[in-house]
Amino acid sequence: MLELDTCGDIALQEQLDGHNPLRHLMHDIELEGVIASDGLARVSASMSELLTVLPQQSHSVQDDLLILSFVHGWDSVPRPLSISLVVDAAPGCGGLAWPAGQILASYLVQKGPEYIKSKNVLELGSGTGLVGLAVGALGGANAWITDQAPLLPIMKRNVALNNLQGRVAVTELNWGSPIPADIPHPDVILAADCVYFEPAFPLLVQTLSDLSDPTTVILFCYKKRRKADKRFFGMLKKKFAWKEVSDDPNRQIYNREAIMLAQLFKL
Secondary structure (H helix, E strand, C coil), X not given: CCCCCCCCCHHHHHHHXXXXXXXXXXXXXXXXXXXXXXXXXXXCHHHHHHHCCCCEEEEECCCCEEEEEECCCCCCCCCCEEEEECCCCCCCHXXXXXXXXXXXXXHHHHHCHHHHCCCEEEEECCCCCHHHHHHHHHCCCEEEEEECHHHHHHHHHHHHHCCCCCCEEEEECCCCCCCCCCCCCCCEEEEECCCCXXXXXXXXXXXXXXXXXXXXXXXXXXXXXXXXXXXXXXXXXXXXXXXXXXXXXXXXXXXXXXXXXXXXXXX
């Protein structure tokens, strides 16, 4: 996995997080060119190599939608597989389509429908719902996209926009809280860009543990942003082992942008 730096002034980091939990996203250097005036998540020219491994993006001015098109070779899935998203920064950075989510969604599309066939698939911290929507569009799986209450309306809109009612369910799930009764035990857990608010680190680890067992497939896509993230992995290793996903031909490109796709294993 990517090497994590030694922690800096953790107490100061936590104090700043308390004032603005999303500061590591909203003020990160990667936002130069990533968040455009229309609120859409884009990659800047300085990260042009990363663009080659992300789905093609277009913006529908008429409908104010972000459209992501995934190229693949599966006969049973429309080519390209297109996901339309309403994106909105108002409820927080979760309402944007971040590169880590696009990378995880692209990986699942390349793995194809058989990879998730007849599986219960749950996405944590779904935001717009992109990754879970890609699962639903592949077909053959039951998908749940989950997040806190402020993100539920945008996820519901995106499920309806892509005609995935009946394939993708939207459910509130607060990390660290009991798992809602309407969420079945997942066969596959997906998480992208969930490491950004340090007080939530133990809650995320607890929820991952509550949802999983040693047979659960857990795919975790992570963008390294700060030294304090090492604390998350310190907590994680008490309950999970992990290894970098090695069968993604694009990993060397996104690794250079400090993005890692890993599989977690419940101890």
